[in-house]
Amino acid sequence: MAVKVYVVxxxxxxxxxxxxxxxxxxxxxxxxxxxxxxxxxxTLSEEVLGKMGAPPRSDAPVIAPQELAEADGVLFGFPTRFxxxxxxxxxxxxxxxxxWREQSLAGKPAGVFFSTGTQGGGQETTPxxxxxxxxxxxxxxxxxxxTFGAKMFDMAAVHGGSPYGAGTFAGDGSxxxxxxxxxxxxHQGKYFAGIAKKLKGASSA
Numbered sequence: 001m002a003v004k005v006y007v008v009x010x011x012x013x014x015x016x017x018x019x020x021x022x023x024x025x026x027x028x029x030x031x032x033x034x035x036x037x038x039x040x041x042x043t044l045s046e047e048v049l050g051k052m053g054a055p056p057r058s059d060a061p062v063i064a065p066q067e068l069a070e071a072d073g074v075l076f077g078f079p080t081r082f083x084x085x086x087x088x089x090x091x092x093x094x095x096x097x098x099x100w101r102e103q104s105l106a107g108k109p110a111g112v113f114f115s116t117g118t119q120g121g122g123q124e125t126t127p128x129x130x131x132x133x134x135x136x137x138x139x140x141x142x143x144x145x146x147t148f149g150a151k152m153f154d155m156a157a158v159h160g161g162s163p164y165g166a167g168t169f170a171g172d173g174s175x176x177x178x179x180x181x182x183x184x185x186x187h188q189g190k191y192f193a194g195i196a197k198k199l200k201g202a203s204s205a
Contacts, residue, residue: 007020022177
């Protein structure tokens, strides 16, 4: 039976969506793993989004909280807002009270990826503060660590990401994920899917 990995994200300007696509490719490269991309509901009106210069949303389906229970593992992606996850993703987590009461997500692996505006804008605090959401659900946090290897230490070019997960710098919005950042995202997807597969295999043994 296939291992179901969900990639669930919020992306206002498309940077996190770009990482999500690479994470999906990486996870899909693991045999026996099925990957589906979802986006969380938008909380801002079209009028406000227009004033903020946000482009049209992607065509990824919008997930309902209860659908998380169908996954064997979930990777959550979001941009930062003052060093924490964007309100849209927090609102989605706030709507998972029913799952929390039943502990429907307990024992399922979870990971995070993210986008920040600057180098000091939350590449560590954004994922670190997100772990509280996973802990209350009893999910098993799977950081990428330094499994990406030497590229984590490359100082020749600016790159996002941390031991917590893949990441990118958006700057003023005009900077898009670099090749190194996309490779990191692919690696995280592949690494996470491998862990999810092992955990499901162990639970059914």
